[in-house]
Amino acid sequence: MTTPEPPAPQPSEPVQDRAFRSPMGIAGGVFLLALAVVIGGDSILRGHGRTPWLALAALLMVIPVVVAFTIRPAVFAGTERLRIRNPFRTVTLPWGAVADVRAGDSSEALTQEGRTYQLWAIPVSLRQRKRAARQAARASQDDPHRRTSVTADVRDSKARTAPADQAVAELRELAERRGGLPECQGEPRVRWAYEVIAPAVAGLVLLVILSATG
Structure with a gap:
Protein backbone atom coordinates (compact mmCIF):
# COMPACT_ATOMS: atom_id res chain seq x y z
CA MET A 1 0.00 0.00 0.00
CA THR A 2 1.53 3.25 -1.07
CA THR A 3 1.53 6.30 1.15
CA PRO A 4 -0.18 9.28 -0.48
CA GLU A 5 2.13 12.16 -1.15
CA PRO A 6 1.45 15.35 0.81
CA PRO A 7 -0.19 18.07 -1.24
CA ALA A 8 2.14 20.55 -2.84
CA PRO A 9 2.36 23.81 -0.88
CA GLN A 10 0.15 26.50 -2.25
CA PRO A 11 1.59 29.97 -2.87
CA SER A 12 0.82 32.31 -0.03
CA GLU A 13 -1.64 35.11 -0.43
CA PRO A 14 0.19 38.33 -1.31
CA VAL A 15 0.17 41.11 1.22
CA GLN A 16 -0.67 44.62 0.14
CA ASP A 17 2.44 46.72 0.58
CA ARG A 18 2.19 49.14 3.47
CA ALA A 19 4.30 52.22 4.08
CA PHE A 20 4.64 53.73 7.56
CA ARG A 21 5.95 57.30 7.88
CA SER A 22 5.80 60.11 10.40
CA PRO A 23 3.59 62.98 9.16
CA MET A 24 4.92 65.29 11.88
CA GLY A 25 8.50 64.44 10.94
CA ILE A 26 7.85 65.17 7.28
CA ALA A 27 6.11 68.46 8.09
CA GLY A 28 8.98 69.50 10.35
CA GLY A 29 11.51 68.56 7.68
CA VAL A 30 9.77 70.60 5.01
CA PHE A 31 9.68 73.61 7.34
CA LEU A 32 13.38 73.30 8.20
CA LEU A 33 14.35 72.88 4.54
CA ALA A 34 12.37 75.95 3.56
CA LEU A 35 13.99 77.94 6.38
CA ALA A 36 17.48 76.76 5.40
CA VAL A 37 16.92 77.60 1.73
CA VAL A 38 15.60 81.09 2.55
CA ILE A 39 18.45 81.95 4.93
CA GLY A 40 21.17 80.26 2.89
CA GLY A 41 19.87 81.60 -0.42
CA ASP A 42 19.81 85.14 0.93
CA SER A 43 23.41 84.79 2.11
CA ILE A 44 24.48 83.40 -1.25
CA LEU A 45 22.75 86.14 -3.27
CA ARG A 46 23.48 89.12 -1.02
CA GLY A 47 26.58 88.09 0.88
CA HIS A 48 30.04 89.50 0.27
CA GLY A 49 33.50 87.99 0.26
CA ARG A 50 33.53 84.46 1.63
CA THR A 51 29.97 84.56 2.96
CA PRO A 52 28.32 83.04 -0.16
CA TRP A 53 30.79 80.14 -0.15
CA LEU A 54 30.29 79.52 3.56
CA ALA A 55 26.52 79.57 3.08
CA LEU A 56 26.78 77.15 0.15
CA ALA A 57 28.94 74.75 2.17
CA ALA A 58 26.54 74.97 5.10
CA LEU A 59 23.55 74.20 2.86
CA LEU A 60 25.40 71.27 1.32
CA MET A 61 25.93 69.87 4.80
CA VAL A 62 22.60 70.77 6.43
CA ILE A 63 20.10 69.80 3.73
CA PRO A 64 21.06 66.08 3.53
CA VAL A 65 21.07 65.82 7.33
CA VAL A 66 17.62 67.41 7.63
CA VAL A 67 16.27 65.12 4.90
CA ALA A 68 17.87 62.10 6.56
CA PHE A 69 16.22 62.65 9.94
CA THR A 70 12.81 63.95 8.84
CA ILE A 71 11.73 63.03 5.30
CA ARG A 72 13.78 59.91 4.56
CA PRO A 73 12.70 57.58 7.42
CA ALA A 74 10.08 55.05 6.34
CA VAL A 75 9.08 51.46 7.01
CA PHE A 76 7.81 49.31 4.13
CA ALA A 77 5.98 46.07 4.87
CA GLY A 78 5.66 43.81 1.84
CA THR A 79 4.73 40.26 1.00
CA GLU A 80 8.16 38.77 1.68
CA ARG A 81 10.13 41.28 3.68
CA LEU A 82 10.26 44.29 5.96
CA ARG A 83 12.33 47.22 4.71
CA ILE A 84 13.44 49.81 7.25
CA ARG A 85 14.74 53.10 5.87
CA ASN A 86 16.49 54.96 8.67
CA PRO A 87 18.49 58.22 8.43
CA PHE A 88 21.79 56.77 7.22
CA ARG A 89 21.07 53.19 6.22
CA THR A 90 18.41 50.87 4.84
CA VAL A 91 17.80 47.50 6.48
CA THR A 92 16.00 44.72 4.60
CA LEU A 93 14.65 41.92 6.78
CA PRO A 94 12.88 38.87 5.31
CA TRP A 95 9.91 38.10 7.54
CA GLY A 96 11.56 34.86 8.58
CA ALA A 97 14.47 36.83 10.03
CA VAL A 98 12.20 38.98 12.23
CA ALA A 99 11.89 37.64 15.77
CA ASP A 100 9.72 40.43 17.13
CA VAL A 101 8.57 44.00 16.58
CA ARG A 102 8.04 46.01 19.76
CA ALA A 103 7.43 49.54 20.99
CA GLY A 104 8.91 50.63 24.30
CA ASP A 105 10.65 53.97 24.52
CA SER A 106 11.16 53.56 20.76
CA SER A 107 9.91 51.23 18.03
CA GLU A 108 12.27 48.36 17.24
CA ALA A 109 12.57 45.26 15.07
CA LEU A 110 14.46 42.34 16.56
CA THR A 111 16.06 39.66 14.38
CA GLN A 112 16.51 35.97 15.08
CA GLU A 113 20.25 36.66 15.53
CA GLY A 114 19.56 39.12 18.34
CA ARG A 115 20.19 42.33 16.42
CA THR A 116 17.96 45.33 17.05
CA TYR A 117 17.04 47.94 14.47
CA GLN A 118 15.14 51.10 15.41
CA LEU A 119 12.13 52.15 13.34
CA TRP A 120 12.72 55.88 12.98
CA ALA A 121 9.55 56.28 10.91
CA ILE A 122 7.35 55.06 13.78
CA PRO A 123 8.19 57.35 16.72
CA VAL A 124 6.68 56.55 20.10
CA SER A 125 4.71 59.44 21.58
CA LEU A 126 3.95 59.36 25.30
CA LYS A 158 -8.03 51.52 17.29
CA ALA A 159 -9.09 54.82 18.84
CA ARG A 160 -7.93 53.44 22.19
CA THR A 161 -4.42 52.60 20.93
CA ALA A 162 -1.61 55.03 20.13
CA PRO A 163 -0.70 55.18 16.41
CA ALA A 164 2.82 53.85 17.01
CA ASP A 165 1.45 50.87 18.96
CA GLN A 166 -1.09 50.20 16.19
CA ALA A 167 1.66 50.17 13.55
CA VAL A 168 3.90 47.93 15.65
CA ALA A 169 1.01 45.52 16.26
CA GLU A 170 0.35 45.28 12.51
CA LEU A 171 4.04 44.60 11.79
CA ARG A 172 4.23 42.01 14.57
CA GLU A 173 1.18 40.23 13.18
CA LEU A 174 2.72 40.14 9.70
CA ALA A 175 5.99 38.76 11.09
CA GLU A 176 4.16 36.02 12.98
CA ARG A 177 1.91 35.15 10.04
CA ARG A 178 4.58 35.11 7.32
CA GLY A 179 7.75 34.25 9.21
CA GLY A 180 7.49 30.53 8.48
CA LEU A 181 6.80 30.75 4.75
CA PRO A 182 9.57 29.49 2.41
CA GLU A 183 9.57 32.64 0.27
CA CYS A 184 10.05 34.82 3.35
CA GLN A 185 13.38 33.33 4.42
CA GLY A 186 16.80 34.89 4.02
CA GLU A 187 19.48 36.92 5.70
CA PRO A 188 19.18 40.56 6.80
CA ARG A 189 20.82 43.06 4.49
CA VAL A 190 22.11 46.50 5.45
CA ARG A 191 22.96 49.24 2.95
CA TRP A 192 24.46 52.57 3.94
CA ALA A 193 22.78 55.66 2.45
CA TYR A 194 25.81 57.09 0.69
CA GLU A 195 23.53 59.43 -1.27
CA VAL A 196 22.90 61.19 2.05
CA ILE A 197 26.28 60.70 3.72
CA ALA A 198 28.48 61.83 0.80
CA PRO A 199 27.08 65.36 0.28
CA ALA A 200 26.84 65.96 4.04
CA VAL A 201 30.49 65.01 4.52
CA ALA A 202 31.52 67.04 1.49
CA GLY A 203 29.73 70.09 2.86
CA LEU A 204 31.34 69.62 6.28
CA VAL A 205 34.83 69.29 4.78
CA LEU A 206 34.30 72.37 2.62
CA LEU A 207 32.99 74.33 5.60
CA VAL A 208 36.01 73.35 7.71
CA ILE A 209 38.44 74.28 4.93
CA LEU A 210 36.79 77.66 4.34
CA SER A 211 36.72 78.42 8.06
CA ALA A 212 40.35 77.38 8.55
CA THR A 213 41.65 79.43 5.63
CA GLY A 214 39.57 82.54 6.37
Missing part, protein backbone atom coordinates in the same frame (compact mmCIF):
# COMPACT_ATOMS: atom_id res chain seq x y z
CA ARG A 127 1.35 62.07 24.74
CA GLN A 128 -0.52 59.92 22.23
CA ARG A 129 -0.33 56.96 24.60
CA LYS A 130 -1.84 59.01 27.42
CA ARG A 131 -4.62 60.20 25.13
CA ALA A 132 -5.31 56.61 24.06
CA ALA A 133 -5.35 55.54 27.71
CA ARG A 134 -7.91 58.24 28.52
CA GLN A 135 -10.08 57.08 25.65
CA ALA A 136 -9.79 53.49 26.84
CA ALA A 137 -10.82 54.57 30.34
CA ARG A 138 -13.84 56.39 28.94
CA ALA A 139 -14.79 53.37 26.85
CA SER A 140 -14.53 51.06 29.85
CA GLN A 141 -17.18 53.16 31.61
CA ASP A 142 -19.53 53.03 28.65
CA ASP A 143 -22.83 51.21 29.04
CA PRO A 144 -22.45 47.61 27.77
CA HIS A 145 -25.63 48.09 25.73
CA ARG A 146 -24.19 51.32 24.25
CA ARG A 147 -27.04 53.47 25.45
CA THR A 148 -24.78 56.36 26.54
CA SER A 149 -23.66 59.28 24.44
CA VAL A 150 -20.07 58.09 24.08
CA THR A 151 -19.18 58.38 20.41
CA ALA A 152 -18.41 55.40 18.22
CA ASP A 153 -14.78 56.35 17.68
CA VAL A 154 -14.17 56.00 21.43
CA ARG A 155 -15.60 52.50 21.36
CA ASP A 156 -13.37 51.63 18.42
CA SER A 157 -10.36 49.65 19.65
Whole structure:
Protein backbone atom coordinates (compact mmCIF):
# COMPACT_ATOMS: atom_id res chain seq x y z
CA MET A 1 0.00 0.00 0.00
CA THR A 2 1.53 3.25 -1.07
CA THR A 3 1.53 6.30 1.15
CA PRO A 4 -0.18 9.28 -0.48
CA GLU A 5 2.13 12.16 -1.15
CA PRO A 6 1.45 15.35 0.81
CA PRO A 7 -0.19 18.07 -1.24
CA ALA A 8 2.14 20.55 -2.84
CA PRO A 9 2.36 23.81 -0.88
CA GLN A 10 0.15 26.50 -2.25
CA PRO A 11 1.59 29.97 -2.87
CA SER A 12 0.82 32.31 -0.03
CA GLU A 13 -1.64 35.11 -0.43
CA PRO A 14 0.19 38.33 -1.31
CA VAL A 15 0.17 41.11 1.22
CA GLN A 16 -0.67 44.62 0.14
CA ASP A 17 2.44 46.72 0.58
CA ARG A 18 2.19 49.14 3.47
CA ALA A 19 4.30 52.22 4.08
CA PHE A 20 4.64 53.73 7.56
CA ARG A 21 5.95 57.30 7.88
CA SER A 22 5.80 60.11 10.40
CA PRO A 23 3.59 62.98 9.16
CA MET A 24 4.92 65.29 11.88
CA GLY A 25 8.50 64.44 10.94
CA ILE A 26 7.85 65.17 7.28
CA ALA A 27 6.11 68.46 8.09
CA GLY A 28 8.98 69.50 10.35
CA GLY A 29 11.51 68.56 7.68
CA VAL A 30 9.77 70.60 5.01
CA PHE A 31 9.68 73.61 7.34
CA LEU A 32 13.38 73.30 8.20
CA LEU A 33 14.35 72.88 4.54
CA ALA A 34 12.37 75.95 3.56
CA LEU A 35 13.99 77.94 6.38
CA ALA A 36 17.48 76.76 5.40
CA VAL A 37 16.92 77.60 1.73
CA VAL A 38 15.60 81.09 2.55
CA ILE A 39 18.45 81.95 4.93
CA GLY A 40 21.17 80.26 2.89
CA GLY A 41 19.87 81.60 -0.42
CA ASP A 42 19.81 85.14 0.93
CA SER A 43 23.41 84.79 2.11
CA ILE A 44 24.48 83.40 -1.25
CA LEU A 45 22.75 86.14 -3.27
CA ARG A 46 23.48 89.12 -1.02
CA GLY A 47 26.58 88.09 0.88
CA HIS A 48 30.04 89.50 0.27
CA GLY A 49 33.50 87.99 0.26
CA ARG A 50 33.53 84.46 1.63
CA THR A 51 29.97 84.56 2.96
CA PRO A 52 28.32 83.04 -0.16
CA TRP A 53 30.79 80.14 -0.15
CA LEU A 54 30.29 79.52 3.56
CA ALA A 55 26.52 79.57 3.08
CA LEU A 56 26.78 77.15 0.15
CA ALA A 57 28.94 74.75 2.17
CA ALA A 58 26.54 74.97 5.10
CA LEU A 59 23.55 74.20 2.86
CA LEU A 60 25.40 71.27 1.32
CA MET A 61 25.93 69.87 4.80
CA VAL A 62 22.60 70.77 6.43
CA ILE A 63 20.10 69.80 3.73
CA PRO A 64 21.06 66.08 3.53
CA VAL A 65 21.07 65.82 7.33
CA VAL A 66 17.62 67.41 7.63
CA VAL A 67 16.27 65.12 4.90
CA ALA A 68 17.87 62.10 6.56
CA PHE A 69 16.22 62.65 9.94
CA THR A 70 12.81 63.95 8.84
CA ILE A 71 11.73 63.03 5.30
CA ARG A 72 13.78 59.91 4.56
CA PRO A 73 12.70 57.58 7.42
CA ALA A 74 10.08 55.05 6.34
CA VAL A 75 9.08 51.46 7.01
CA PHE A 76 7.81 49.31 4.13
CA ALA A 77 5.98 46.07 4.87
CA GLY A 78 5.66 43.81 1.84
CA THR A 79 4.73 40.26 1.00
CA GLU A 80 8.16 38.77 1.68
CA ARG A 81 10.13 41.28 3.68
CA LEU A 82 10.26 44.29 5.96
CA ARG A 83 12.33 47.22 4.71
CA ILE A 84 13.44 49.81 7.25
CA ARG A 85 14.74 53.10 5.87
CA ASN A 86 16.49 54.96 8.67
CA PRO A 87 18.49 58.22 8.43
CA PHE A 88 21.79 56.77 7.22
CA ARG A 89 21.07 53.19 6.22
CA THR A 90 18.41 50.87 4.84
CA VAL A 91 17.80 47.50 6.48
CA THR A 92 16.00 44.72 4.60
CA LEU A 93 14.65 41.92 6.78
CA PRO A 94 12.88 38.87 5.31
CA TRP A 95 9.91 38.10 7.54
CA GLY A 96 11.56 34.86 8.58
CA ALA A 97 14.47 36.83 10.03
CA VAL A 98 12.20 38.98 12.23
CA ALA A 99 11.89 37.64 15.77
CA ASP A 100 9.72 40.43 17.13
CA VAL A 101 8.57 44.00 16.58
CA ARG A 102 8.04 46.01 19.76
CA ALA A 103 7.43 49.54 20.99
CA GLY A 104 8.91 50.63 24.30
CA ASP A 105 10.65 53.97 24.52
CA SER A 106 11.16 53.56 20.76
CA SER A 107 9.91 51.23 18.03
CA GLU A 108 12.27 48.36 17.24
CA ALA A 109 12.57 45.26 15.07
CA LEU A 110 14.46 42.34 16.56
CA THR A 111 16.06 39.66 14.38
CA GLN A 112 16.51 35.97 15.08
CA GLU A 113 20.25 36.66 15.53
CA GLY A 114 19.56 39.12 18.34
CA ARG A 115 20.19 42.33 16.42
CA THR A 116 17.96 45.33 17.05
CA TYR A 117 17.04 47.94 14.47
CA GLN A 118 15.14 51.10 15.41
CA LEU A 119 12.13 52.15 13.34
CA TRP A 120 12.72 55.88 12.98
CA ALA A 121 9.55 56.28 10.91
CA ILE A 122 7.35 55.06 13.78
CA PRO A 123 8.19 57.35 16.72
CA VAL A 124 6.68 56.55 20.10
CA SER A 125 4.71 59.44 21.58
CA LEU A 126 3.95 59.36 25.30
CA ARG A 127 1.35 62.07 24.74
CA GLN A 128 -0.52 59.92 22.23
CA ARG A 129 -0.33 56.96 24.60
CA LYS A 130 -1.84 59.01 27.42
CA ARG A 131 -4.62 60.20 25.13
CA ALA A 132 -5.31 56.61 24.06
CA ALA A 133 -5.35 55.54 27.71
CA ARG A 134 -7.91 58.24 28.52
CA GLN A 135 -10.08 57.08 25.65
CA ALA A 136 -9.79 53.49 26.84
CA ALA A 137 -10.82 54.57 30.34
CA ARG A 138 -13.84 56.39 28.94
CA ALA A 139 -14.79 53.37 26.85
CA SER A 140 -14.53 51.06 29.85
CA GLN A 141 -17.18 53.16 31.61
CA ASP A 142 -19.53 53.03 28.65
CA ASP A 143 -22.83 51.21 29.04
CA PRO A 144 -22.45 47.61 27.77
CA HIS A 145 -25.63 48.09 25.73
CA ARG A 146 -24.19 51.32 24.25
CA ARG A 147 -27.04 53.47 25.45
CA THR A 148 -24.78 56.36 26.54
CA SER A 149 -23.66 59.28 24.44
CA VAL A 150 -20.07 58.09 24.08
CA THR A 151 -19.18 58.38 20.41
CA ALA A 152 -18.41 55.40 18.22
CA ASP A 153 -14.78 56.35 17.68
CA VAL A 154 -14.17 56.00 21.43
CA ARG A 155 -15.60 52.50 21.36
CA ASP A 156 -13.37 51.63 18.42
CA SER A 157 -10.36 49.65 19.65
CA LYS A 158 -8.03 51.52 17.29
CA ALA A 159 -9.09 54.82 18.84
CA ARG A 160 -7.93 53.44 22.19
CA THR A 161 -4.42 52.60 20.93
CA ALA A 162 -1.61 55.03 20.13
CA PRO A 163 -0.70 55.18 16.41
CA ALA A 164 2.82 53.85 17.01
CA ASP A 165 1.45 50.87 18.96
CA GLN A 166 -1.09 50.20 16.19
CA ALA A 167 1.66 50.17 13.55
CA VAL A 168 3.90 47.93 15.65
CA ALA A 169 1.01 45.52 16.26
CA GLU A 170 0.35 45.28 12.51
CA LEU A 171 4.04 44.60 11.79
CA ARG A 172 4.23 42.01 14.57
CA GLU A 173 1.18 40.23 13.18
CA LEU A 174 2.72 40.14 9.70
CA ALA A 175 5.99 38.76 11.09
CA GLU A 176 4.16 36.02 12.98
CA ARG A 177 1.91 35.15 10.04
CA ARG A 178 4.58 35.11 7.32
CA GLY A 179 7.75 34.25 9.21
CA GLY A 180 7.49 30.53 8.48
CA LEU A 181 6.80 30.75 4.75
CA PRO A 182 9.57 29.49 2.41
CA GLU A 183 9.57 32.64 0.27
CA CYS A 184 10.05 34.82 3.35
CA GLN A 185 13.38 33.33 4.42
CA GLY A 186 16.80 34.89 4.02
CA GLU A 187 19.48 36.92 5.70
CA PRO A 188 19.18 40.56 6.80
CA ARG A 189 20.82 43.06 4.49
CA VAL A 190 22.11 46.50 5.45
CA ARG A 191 22.96 49.24 2.95
CA TRP A 192 24.46 52.57 3.94
CA ALA A 193 22.78 55.66 2.45
CA TYR A 194 25.81 57.09 0.69
CA GLU A 195 23.53 59.43 -1.27
CA VAL A 196 22.90 61.19 2.05
CA ILE A 197 26.28 60.70 3.72
CA ALA A 198 28.48 61.83 0.80
CA PRO A 199 27.08 65.36 0.28
CA ALA A 200 26.84 65.96 4.04
CA VAL A 201 30.49 65.01 4.52
CA ALA A 202 31.52 67.04 1.49
CA GLY A 203 29.73 70.09 2.86
CA LEU A 204 31.34 69.62 6.28
CA VAL A 205 34.83 69.29 4.78
CA LEU A 206 34.30 72.37 2.62
CA LEU A 207 32.99 74.33 5.60
CA VAL A 208 36.01 73.35 7.71
CA ILE A 209 38.44 74.28 4.93
CA LEU A 210 36.79 77.66 4.34
CA SER A 211 36.72 78.42 8.06
CA ALA A 212 40.35 77.38 8.55
CA THR A 213 41.65 79.43 5.63
CA GLY A 214 39.57 82.54 6.37
